[in-house]
Amino acid sequence: MRKSATAVSLEPARSGNQETNSKGFNHHRSRRCIGIRIERGKSMNRKMVRKVTLATFALVAVLCAPRPGLAADAKTPYPSMAPLDQYLMEDRNAEIDLARTAAPPSISRDATVMVLGRHGYETAVEGKNGFVCMVDRAWMGSFDSPEFWNPKNRGPVCYNPPAARSILPLTLKRTDLVLAGLSKAQIIDGLKKAFQKNELPALEASGMSYMMSRQGRLNDSAGHWVPHLMFYVPLRDAMSWGAGLPGSPVLLNPHFNGAPEPLTEFMIPVSEWSDGTPASTDHH
Amino acid sequence: MSTNLHPIEQEELMAYLDGELPADQAIAALSHLELCPECQTLASDFRGVSQELMAWEVESPEVGIPSKINAALGERLQKGEAAKVSSPRLKNRVMTSRWVWAGALAIVCVAVGLKLTLTSRNRNEDRSTAYPSMASIEQYLMPDRNAEIAMARSAAPEAISSDAKILVLGWRGYETAIEGKNGFVCMVERSWMSPFNSTEFWNPKVRGPLCFNPAAARSILPLTIKRTEMVLAGLSKAQMIDSIKAGFDNKKLPPPEPGAMCYMMSRAGYLNDAVGHYAPHLMFYFPLTDKASWGADLPDSPVTLNPQFQGGPEPITEFVITVGKWSDGTEAPVM
Numbered sequence: 001m002r003k004s005a006t007a008v009s010l011e012p013a014r015s016g017n018q019e020t021n022s023k024g025f026n027h028h029r030s031r032r033c034i035g036i037r038i039e040r041g042k043s044m045n046r047k048m049v050r051k052v053t054l055a056t057f058a059l060v061a062v063l064c065a066p067r068p069g070l071a072a073d074a075k076t077p078y079p080s081m082a083p084l085d086q087y088l089m090e091d092r093n094a095e096i097d098l099a100r101t102a103a104p105p106s107i108s109r110d111a112t113v114m115v116l117g118r119h120g121y122e123t124a125v126e127g128k129n130g131f132v133c134m135v136d137r138a139w140m141g142s143f144d145s146p147e148f149w150n151p152k153n154r155g156p157v158c159y160n161p162p163a164a165r166s167i168l169p170l171t172l173k174r175t176d177l178v179l180a181g182l183s184k185a186q187i188i189d190g191l192k193k194a195f196q197k198n199e200l201p202a203l204e205a206s207g208m209s210y211m212m213s214r215q216g217r218l219n220d221s222a223g224h225w226v227p228h229l230m231f232y233v234p235l236r237d238a239m240s241w242g243a244g245l246p247g248s249p250v251l252l253n254p255h256f257n258g259a260p261e262p263l264t265e266f267m268i269p270v271s272e273w274s275d276g277t278p279a280s281t282d283h284h
Numbered sequence: 285m286s287t288n289l290h291p292i293e294q295e296e297l298m299a300y301l302d303g304e305l306p307a308d309q310a311i312a313a314l315s316h317l318e319l320c321p322e323c324q325t326l327a328s329d330f331r332g333v334s335q336e337l338m339a340w341e342v343e344s345p346e347v348g349i350p351s352k353i354n355a356a357l358g359e360r361l362q363k364g365e366a367a368k369v370s371s372p373r374l375k376n377r378v379m380t381s382r383w384v385w386a387g388a389l390a391i392v393c394v395a396v397g398l399k400l401t402l403t404s405r406n407r408n409e410d411r412s413t414a415y416p417s418m419a420s421i422e423q424y425l426m427p428d429r430n431a432e433i434a435m436a437r438s439a440a441p442e443a444i445s446s447d448a449k450i451l452v453l454g455w456r457g458y459e460t461a462i463e464g465k466n467g468f469v470c471m472v473e474r475s476w477m478s479p480f481n482s483t484e485f486w487n488p489k490v491r492g493p494l495c496f497n498p499a500a501a502r503s504i505l506p507l508t509i510k511r512t513e514m515v516l517a518g519l520s521k522a523q524m525i526d527s528i529k530a531g532f533d534n535k536k537l538p539p540p541e542p543g544a545m546c547y548m549m550s551r552a553g554y555l556n557d558a559v560g561h562y563a564p565h566l567m568f569y570f571p572l573t574d575k576a577s578w579g580a581d582l583p584d585s586p587v588t589l590n591p592q593f594q595g596g597p598e599p600i601t602e603f604v605i606t607v608g609k610w611s612d613g614t615e616a617p618v619m
Contacts, residue, residue, distance in 0.1 A: 104584035247441025
């Protein structure tokens with residue numbers, strides 16, 4: 001990359017003094033959570049930097065928290081798991097409908113739909129097109145996210161058939177470990193062991209998912225964010241897709257990326273919600 | 285053309301243009317063409333004649349001859365009968381006129397024969413299209429190398445393309461114009477990267493700037509290189525298809541790598557006559573699969589299937605997702 005370009009990295013910053021303002025906003029941590037490291041050259045485009053910063057902040061603010069198990073968790077609004085009831089949706093039909101909003105009706109109408117129960121996800125509707133729609137909960141975020149335990153998060157997603165076979169099992173595994181009452185460290189350890197023992201399937205080529213719901217709530221900062229598609233590839237760096245670079249429509253989702261799941265997830269915002277209404281494409 | 289100066293005869297050159305030379309001779313012919321301006325001109329002339337002949341249509345005669353013309357012809361015929369014995373000069377003129385007609389007839393015969401020869405390789409192609417056969421190579425080349433480099437780079441945001449390797453099209457195929465350092469490869473595709481049954485397969489105006497990511501540069505770019513070499517060697521579509529199939533069968537052509545994708549976000553491109561520069565988009569490559577696996581082309585789906593490959597013959601599926609901005613950051617129309 002030329003020095004005049006703006007380099008955006010999703011790696012956490014590793015040094016710097018911690019300063020807290022009058023509102024209790026920790027500048028050092030916020031820089032770390034946003035995870036953007038910017039190298040400024042002579043002709044750096046400040047407007048572009050702002051856009052990238054704002055948009056990425058909305059999505060990856062989840063990186064704010066320190067590593068799992070550290071005392072810093074206590075500083076987040078969601079330091080530990082809330083009662084299970086807060087993660088469940090009382091109205092099963094409402095959860096089915098919400099899950100289906102992840103993709104256009106032409107896809108979700110014939111999809112299998114799973115809903116979260118007290119013992120994990122269960123099939124509510126059998127599908128016939130190979131897609132599986134469900135509503136992710138907060139624990140599908142990064143383990144160092146400050147919203148890892150946010151009980152309000154609802155992430156409608158529809159997996160295509162290859163992702164339903166190879167990515168959905170990760171969601172089911174994490175959920176099982178969470179509902180078993182394990183700590184973050186134990187969950188991470190459980191996932192690592194599952195991969196080592198080949199209990200989790202290998203990534204299938206062409207795995208992708210739809211997240212085009214305007215009814216979802218991805219986190220406190222982003223709300224429903226923008227409609228987007230997600231793509232799963234073997235673990236690699238963001239540059240392999242040009243993700244996060246100025247002007248690139250591709251973003252890196254940090255929620256797997258080797259921590260601990262050995263795969264990389266890219267996102268591409270699209271112009272319409274699943275119901276066909278236009279969405280702002282000024283996401284970065 | 286003297287055989288002392290040129291290793292190929294005119295007949296061979298025409299056979300090369302017809303796609304009738306074996307591959308090794310075709311490559312030899314191409315190699316000579318690259319270095320021989322005289323042969324380039326001749327080849328261009330041959331193609332020009334072929335195209336003009338293919339575009340030529342004989343107008344239908346009028347159904348009835350107007351009565352005034354009939355009367356005038358009758359009058360001239362009577363005068364001619366009366367004068368033909370008395371005027372040797374006129375007799376010579378009549379004889380000359382006959383030779384002219386005979387010559388004209390011969391020219392028409394030669395032209396028809398030439399047309400049949402030059403278009404023999406396109407017998408199975410759609411003659412109703414505007415581009416029934418390959419145009420002269422010059423029409424596919426960009427005379428300004430720097431313009432082609434700039435166009436190739438316009439496929440992706442500067443943050444990506446400024447460090448990418450750049451390929452440009454030359455007489456013998458794509459060649460490296462600039463070495464890169466981020467693993468991306470940018471280039472300008474030509475019309476022969478369309479599906480083989482595309483009506484614009486030979487459209488010389490097509491310019492498709494794209495930047496392959498590293499995985500696609502290793503596994504998809506070789507397909508572009510392969511098709512281009514065969515096109516420039518003068519192979520027919522059928523020969524190209526056979527060769528590509530063989531390339532995959534004997535594993536000389538690689539399968540798409542996981543994560544292979546490319547950027548096509550140029551507003552300077554020209555993808556075909558129908559869509560112009562289309563919309564900025566990304567493309568994703570996979571082993572041949574059903575488009576339903578991505579929900580492609582379903583109502584309100586942002587994913588579409590690109591029929592560029594899809595088993596015809598490359599065993600690759602290519603999905604397209606449009607994005608909101610051109611590579612220069614300007615807003616693009618919602619598709």
